[in-house]
Amino acid sequence: MLTAEEIREIEIEAEHYPKREAVCIDALKIVQRHRGWVSDESVRDIAEHLGMSATDVDSIATFYNLIFRRPVGRHVVMVCDSVSCWIMGYERIRAHLRERLGIEHGQTTSDDRFTMLPIVCLGCCDHAPAMMVDGDLHSDLSPQNIDSALEKYK
Numbered sequence: 001m002l003t004a005e006e007i008r009e010i011e012i013e014a015e016h017y018p019k020r021e022a023v024c025i026d027a028l029k030i031v032q033r034h035r036g037w038v039s040d041e042s043v044r045d046i047a048e049h050l051g052m053s054a055t056d057v058d059s060i061a062t063f064y065n066l067i068f069r070r071p072v073g074r075h076v077v078m079v080c081d082s083v084s085c086w087i088m089g090y091e092r093i094r095a096h097l098r099e100r101l102g103i104e105h106g107q108t109t110s111d112d113r114f115t116m117l118p119i120v121c122l123g124c125c126d127h128a129p130a131m132m133v134d135g136d137l138h139s140d141l142s143p144q145n146i147d148s149a150l151e152k153y154k
């Protein structure tokens, strides 16, 4: 069930669109911000609230890789695996993260601190390799600066 606050925020966004379906991605983002991820139940609740089918909401949710359809850790590390980052050392960066966090892509650390996921180009190819942690961009990565970058995420 959507909370009163989630509904309030969705309705504020809905005022900007001519059709209720158009607010779907905003509704998904709002629910994710409150709950950390979007469950099947939340997909059904959003669909009901917007007068859409759950299948349509789910197809939108799964199209966007920043909508998490499974539980994630407190912080999500998204590692760019597009061409510039590959050339500039993606494999070394991923190997370091794998060793440091003890997880593969798609997994969460046992303390729920980090989830690691791949992502396409983050738009800072001239500062590759790059990753994004929550909303923060980290570029010109090296094993040394990765360790210090991760320290601030508790």
Ligand code: FES
Binding pocket: 080, 081, 082, 083, 084, 085, 086, 120, 121, 122, 123, 124, 125, 128, 129, 130
């Ligand atoms: S390829 Fe990684 S930021 Fe563009």
